[in-house]
Amino acid sequence: MSPAPIKTCVLGVGLAGLTFHVPFVLALPELFTLYAVLERNPAGPGGKLQARFGEEAAKGVKIYNSLEQVLADPEIELVIVGTPSETHYEFAKRILEAGKHVLVDKPLTATYAQALEIGALAKSKNLVLYPYQNRRWDSDFLALRALLRLPASDPNSIGALFEFESRFDRFRTVLKGTWKDLPLPANGQTYDLGAHLIDQSLVLFGRPSRITAHIENVRGLGSKEVDDTFTIRLHYPALPAPSGSPIQPSSFTVILRASILSVKSQQVRYVVRGTTGTFTKYGVDVQEDQLKVIKSPQDIKQLANYGEEPEEIHGMLENLRGEDVVRSVWPSKKGDYSGLFTDVARAIREGTTPAVRWEESAEVIELIELAMKSSKEGRTLDVPSRA
Numbered sequence: 084m085s086p087a088p089i090k091t092c093v094l095g096v097g098l099a100g101l102t103f104h105v106p107f108v109l110a111l112p113e114l115f116t117l118y119a120v121l122e123r124n125p126a127g128p129g130g131k132l133q134a135r136f137g138e139e140a141a142k143g144v145k146i147y148n149s150l151e152q153v154l155a156d157p158e159i160e161l162v163i164v165g166t167p168s169e170t171h172y173e174f175a176k177r178i179l180e181a182g183k184h185v186l187v188d189k190p191l192t193a194t195y196a197q198a199l200e201i202g203a204l205a206k207s208k209n210l211v212l213y214p215y216q217n218r219r220w221d222s223d224f225l226a227l228r229a230l231l232r233l234p235a236s237d238p239n240s241i242g243a244l245f246e247f248e249s250r251f252d253r254f255r256t257v258l259k260g261t262w263k264d265l266p267l268p269a270n271g272q273t274y275d276l277g278a279h280l281i282d283q284s285l286v287l288f289g290r291p292s293r294i295t296a297h298i299e300n301v302r303g304l305g306s307k308e309v310d311d312t313f314t315i316r317l318h319y320p321a322l323p324a325p326s327g328s329p330i331q332p333s334s335f336t337v338i339l340r341a342s343i344l345s346v347k348s349q350q351v352r353y354v355v356r357g358t359t360g361t362f363t364k365y366g367v368d369v370q371e372d373q374l375k376v377i378k379s380p381q382d383i384k385q386l387a388n389y390g391e392e393p394e395e396i397h398g399m400l401e402n403l404r405g406e407d408v409v410r411s412v413w414p415s416k417k418g419d420y421s422g423l424f425t426d427v428a429r430a431i432r433e434g435t436t437p438a439v440r441w442e443e444s445a446e447v448i449e450l451i452e453l454a455m456k457s458s459k460e461g462r463t464l465d466v467p468s469r470a
Contacts, residue, residue, distance in 0.1 A: 241360030366396030
């Protein structure tokens with residue numbers, strides 16, 4: 084007999100809750116039951132949940148007004164934290180102390196010490212602490228991972244890497260007018276977009292040896308403590324060149340960037356340079372835009388093009404073959420954030436090792452703190468080894 088669906092409560096019914104969390108909980112009824120949501124001042128019986136997805140979706144879902152009510156309900160097994168970044172540590176800690184599993188939006192915490200604390204708490208109570216690093220399931224990232232796994236003998240291989248650039252650029256000349264503009268713990272682009280870029284880099288290449296960062300509020304809007312632009316360089320030892328390669332790179336550098344003042348019709352996402360080729364990708368994964376406009380969570384399963392990028396933003400390969408450079412399309416994979424939720428359910432019900440471990444997201448926060456220090460002091464810092 085299949086295990087009962089996990090009774091789930093979503094904290095927050097803003098962008099995170101209604102776009103990235105609630106749709107998947109409702110779309111996977113065999114794994115989850117949307118038991119409750121936290122909405123402090125709901126308008127009407129179904130609150131924002133009903134306004135977004137209709138009366139049927141909100142039917143039977145409890146609306147709690149405080150975290151205390153959520154923690155006191157013994158039926159709730161999993162709590163998804165989609166509240167402002169400054170609350171992640173406190174809320175996750177209290178949820179774990181109440182004996183419930185927790186899925187926490189990124190960034191996991193504001194400090195590395197906090198991440199270690201709640202990680203140890205989850206371990207001591209045999210509970211799942213799962214960081215929401217959904218962009219591991221982006222279509223272009225999945226395609227990039229497949230490219231980098233090609234053997235050197237494959238004609239599409241780009242050889243030994245010497246530079247990897249990953250970007251989330253935007254153009255915005257005004258503040259958003261939300262909590263994200265405030266000088267609060269874990270706010271700013273480095274914690275927001277940087278958490279994704281660093282996580283993807285650690286997945287691909289592991290822990291760097293050194294870090295150099297330049298982080299600033301380039302627009303001069305709002306508090307200068309809330310950064311809107313960053314460049315982070317992760318320095319690695321040279322990667323081994325394929326057998327027979329005439330070139331052995333002397334170093335490998337990961338460049339992570341987010342510019343808030345990038346005027347471009349199609350933003351650069353990846354530029355990956357190797358000894359025998361270059362991979363270039365424009366545009367971003369389409370799932371967020373699709374999730375913002377779906378009328379029903381069932382659209383995730385029913386939309387034929389859900390998670391599929393249009394061909395015009397698929398990646399481009401330029402490979403050296405002999406003395407010629409051959410250009411070809413490296414197609415994006417089908418992205419699907421539901422893979423993260425399926426993995427959460429398995430970790431809770433079957434005790435499997437999560438695809439996203441809290442230790443990995445703690446390392447992301449550690450590198451963010453080092454990047455902040457590097458930028459402030461204007462120097463390259465060693466990254467402590469983790470033997």
